[in-house]
Amino acid sequence: MKSKFGISKNVDFAKAVTEALGGVSNPVGLVYICPYEMIESVGNELTSRFPGVPVLGTGGISYFNDTIDDKHLQIMAVTGGAKMAAGIIKHIRRAPLSEIYTLEKSVQEVGAGADNTICLEFCPYNEEVATSTLNVVLEKHKISLIGGSIFDVPEGKDPLVFVNGQVYKDTLGYMMIKNTEGKVHMFKENIYAPTDNPVHIATKVDLNKRELCCLDGRPAAQVYSEETGVPVNQVCDNVFVNPFGRVVGDEVYIASMKEPGTNGGLINYKKIYENDAISILSVLDYREVAEETKRNIRSKVSNPSCMISFNCCFRYLFFNSENYTNEYLKNMATVAPNFGYIAGGEQYLNQHVNQTMVCAVFD
Structure with a gap:
């Protein structure tokens, strides 16, 4: 062409x-x-x-x-x-x-x-x-x-x-x-990849709001905070370092956090569906x-x-x-x-x- x-x-x-x-x-x-x-x-x-x-x-x-x-x-x-x-x-x-x-x-x-x-x-x-x-x-x-x-x-x-x-x-x-x-x-x-931490399951979502409410039956922000060490009130500020990843076979599709939701939920820029496998990703060597x-x-x-x-x-x-x-x-x-x-x-x-x-x- x-x-x-x-x-x-x-x-x-x-x-x-x-x-x-x-x-x-x-x-x-x-x-x-x-x-x-x-x-x-x-x-x-x-x-x-x-x-x-x-x-x-x-x-x-x-x-x-x-x-x-x-x-x-x-x-x-x-x-x-x-x-x-x-x-x-x-x-x-x-x-x-x-x-x-x-x-x-x-x-x-x-x-x-x-x-x-x-x-x-x-x-x-x-x-x-x-x-x-x-x-x-x-x-x-x-x-x-x-x-x-x-x-x-x-x-x-x-x-x-x-x-x-x-x-x-x-x-x-x-x-x-x-x-x-x-x-x-x-x-x-992708310049992000899953870590060695266990993959989580989305157990409660609000598709209309693109909100991930719960991972593994617990508030999503709390699970994220415990895994990354980032305070709950700073989770969305950490999106450049550790976004969510929807894992489908060998593929990972990134979902960026947008803002806090209700009761520890996290509103994202991509919909996450109930029973999706979710990994908290880490940034790679982007030059490589x-x-x-x-x-x-x-x-x-x-x-x-x-x-x-x-x-x-x-x-x-x-x-x-x-x-x-x-x-x-x-x-x-x-x-x-x-x-x-x-x-x-x-x-x-x-x-x-x-x-x-x-x-x-x-x-």
Whole structure:
């Protein structure tokens, strides 16, 4: 797949679009990230310049290789070797199964294949429902899901997506991308792992609040405090060091603590279900983890053309506190040109996760 990434610091949206496109005149599809107040104007400008070309955009913090920015426009222009179709799933606050016909239409439009197509999405909230809804179609066609929860929305404003000429709220926006020149490979990176401590069982939860009430029949915060030595009233402040992990076979899916709940419960950014196996994770040597990720990608993708990635905002904040963000992004860019988004949560295959990096690498 052929692509070109660009950034503009121009505050005039039309000039910013011209600069970020960098001479691209016949794109197959366009994905952009920009400041919140520019979402609609940038999207309209792209739609006007390239009628009929699928466009997907949102606001927040984006990066291209080691350039990370929350104040300017960044565009990923796919210029060849791909088929693309953009669409929406509306009414994401409730079960939106009535909307999936649009996703099926997009699958047919690009002629999606099992190992050469991804569904890239930006989700405003209700991520577990969104992930399940999308996979009603995607799993049937063996298409991989990758996406991020919209992050860095101004206080009092709604998360927005722009798709094909219109801006939406309460809506998931997606882009179906088929690589016609090779495969698409999926990867996930955790910098946390279970310890030697026993795995706990979630014995009481409140799914509506994403609250883990009890582990092993006892208040979750108390169990966490006893295992880590962190005072009960400081548990949520320790999320960068010891988040929860939902253990499924050999896989671990991270759930970040958000705030204290009731009676010793803990409200999280990911739902934990009753009878889930839960481990309290510990942070690894993140530099070595990044090197292992690079080795893994290179062993499976001999000639990558580009990478699309989502990094959790908590990883971003943790890496910033360690003065590691730019080093990490520069390191990953040695694998392939890397266009990415700092997300409030990550969607990967059939899971919504926290504190994770997920990426799609194209031949």
